[in-house]
Amino acid sequence: MKGASRVRPGPALCLLALAAAAASPTFAGAQERFRRTPPLPAARPQELRLPPIARVSLPNGLSVATAYRPGMPLVTLQLVIRAGEADSPPERPGVAALTARMIGRGTKLLSAGAIEDMVESMGADYTVDVLMDYTVFTFHFLEESLERALFVLRSIILDAQFTERELASLKRTAYYELSDRKKNPEFLGWRQFLRTLFENHPYQTATYTEEVIKFISTKDLVSFYDRFYRPDNAVVLVSGAIDGPTVGKKIGLHFATWARQPVARAVPAPPPPNARDRVCYVEDPNAADATVFVGNVIMSASDPDFFPFLVIKHVLGGTTQSRLFMNLRESKAYAYFAFSQTEFFRSCGVYWARARVKPEFIVPAVREIAREIKAMSTEGANPVEIEEAKSYLIGNLPIRFESLEGFAEWMARIVALDLDEGQWDKGPERLKLVTVERARAAAQNYLSGKPVIVLVGRPEWLGLYLREFDTIEVYDNGGALKTTLRKGE
Template sequence: MKARNPQKIVLHFILMSLIIMISPLSPQERFRRTPPVPEPLPPLILPEIFSVPLYNDLTLWVVQKNNVPIISLRVIVFAGESASPDNLPGLATLTARMLNRGASDLTATQIEERIEFIGGNFSASTHPDYSLFSFTFLEEYLDQALSLMSRMLIEPTFIKREIDSARTAMYYDLVQKSQSPDFLAKRQLLRLLFDNHVYKKSTYNEDVLKNLEQNDLSSFLENNYRPNNAHIILTSNLSLEAAYRKVGRYFTRWQKKEMAPSTPPSPEPIKQTKVCFIDIKGVKDATIYMGNVVMPATDPDIFPLIVMNQVLGGTPNSRLFMNLRESKGYAYNAVSEIEFYKSCSVFFINAKVRPEVVESSIQEILNEIEIITKNKVPSPEIEEAKSYLIGNFPLQIETFDDLTSKVAELKAFNLGDEHWNKYYENIMLTTSDKLFELAGKIPIMTPVVVVVGDGDLVLNQFGKFIKEVDTFDKKGIYLGTYKFD
């Protein structure tokens, strides 16, 4: 048998390679190298929001949705925890929780029965800037629902045994939440960011609740629960005129009162990085919360910030997750978020990591922040973030109740049309240059860092680049400072 010439084999291989290189690309290869342009997003058709003031200056907002047998009602009273007296934090929250525990001649049980009879669902929540009451019920019971809601707002009874019951429920709720490292870390972060500011009153612990008495609730209601300090949002089949007549029938007896402007001044951002630690024995992971105060949502720069948040930590495809979890294997999760307040926003990052890499994780997060402040984000990454945000917006208002909640949020923070009909446009106008300009002027490179974990596992991990760590107990009381050589 004749042996093959090795030189001919090599020559044949080279010729075949050249043919493949110069031949037209296969359809699959062309697709990989030049992916198709994404299909245009469908137009966002949002319901129009109408408004009218009642004669007592209660502002009514109406979102009309036809062929829906349910009505969704929100009442915003601009009396959140920032309105609580300095010596009585928690008062705004307790007041809001008391409204369905007795009103006029109705007991708490009777109110609960009436809500159930009309197919309703009622809840109350308190934000630093406002208290929100949510009431969803069947359309045919609109009159009964408005009557009940007006009586709860205008004539709550504040019976002592109900106050004791609500206060006890709040106490054990806070005790239960205090078992969560995420709750403790975020609360401590906000305490430090809002030090010497009225928003700090929202970070109270369970010990202060014993100071809240019946006359405190009555005084808070008298001074803050007024029609000229409230908005009603109604999502239903009703026209503006019909809603005006219905709401006016039950709420015109609510008497207005002269009130001072309620928007607090903007808190100052932290100018030097601070690292803090809360020790919880037996916790296997280390929880990191870090962030700083940035501009309020009414600032035009909020839209580049929303896009930047998406790039940095909005999804599992974002930079933080890909670095800390996928690349380094440090974290179980890593996200960034923006929380809105009337006077500011808070940009923060949350990660749950292995204790032995807690300092390295903080360093990697700071590195990612530094990269985004010193290097322009590539346009494809920007476009991907914008596409996600625009595609996700309709999902936030998909259900009837979600739509009402979104409108209530807009009105609570006085956001207007820029965050409604012009939301798509404002997101799409964000460019790599705009994001780079924003990143260079907001104080995200000097965050407050709070770590919660088992001190026996975590504290000895510091010292490489973090030289000082302030320690606090679970209630936020300062314990001392560890200094590492």
């Protein structure tokens, strides 16, 4: 299955590539007037209906979670391993991803080609997602192929083989994939953003470069596999038009020989938010425009402030009608786009404002982003903005789960991060309970600090456009610190 898998070496790498054309403001004061008469959301009035997740635990510690979805043409089979990029040894970053990608490249009894033929004969889709805290192996197939899919999953997991030949091939592929990603300024900015926020934290392990790949050995993969690929550190998920108890019995038969072994895995403590002025500039010689990230560490998804913060994030930059876009794009014409986003891990979350700006407007654009964030933390959002953000988010929740992939991804996330059942299907109710006061409190709690600023652009723009920053840390596109520039020096 060499060509049938995808791996996400870190969350949120598939950032929305929204690149609207630049436009001058059509009237003065657009930014202020839109606050008084914000546009109505385009949410669909559709009720969120998610099936309950039935859970059982097998004698060897393997958990099974099933969700009955009548009328679905395909069944989804997933295996979640509660170990991700953050669990790679600090001296061997990338081991989690390469271990997962070696799964399916041959077993003790089946060659990689034989496994690939079996998957293709089912008409199945197979993917591998390696995230910060967990890894997911996913199959989509017709219901009639469930038994064969379970056999394939059992074979590639329990009988995994890590040969020197396959690893050498995979390392070449992974090296060039990571090297090619450096052509994407969004990737460069995101990696530096996480690297800066997670200094001296296990999550920084996920921000590796292609150069570390060459040092990974089969011994490293076997060690990682033996430690984390255990039934009491795994969950099998099945969703579709299936009978849960019957599926549970089938899984028990296929995975009964998986040897139980306690897994010592501590949840990393949340890192402290950034508390000092910090501007990082990543040099990208081929950049056409400047890429801007401004953000900080926030709460985890299990925190009571989670839903209030989602509302605040939406008001700040959730759509083209939100504050950041209306200011930087429509009013000031500094940016091609400007949005705010969040990503949540097991121990914490991060928020960031993201913009693509014209090089000559880097400094004023950063100032406007910082001003919008500060205004949200001190003044909050008005009642109309809050209610319309809630309406939009509630209306779009069902859309998120319409697709097979969206449902499977959310189910895996709920199970892998041990989120409560309310996170599964009570989103609308919890969003409705968000008040102006709760939203303002969340903004004050998490937007009042000093955000990290990461910029990606050409080396020559430093001298042309960025002299107003007091201190700038300059990095190459591999993340290595080149120099620190100080105003007046």
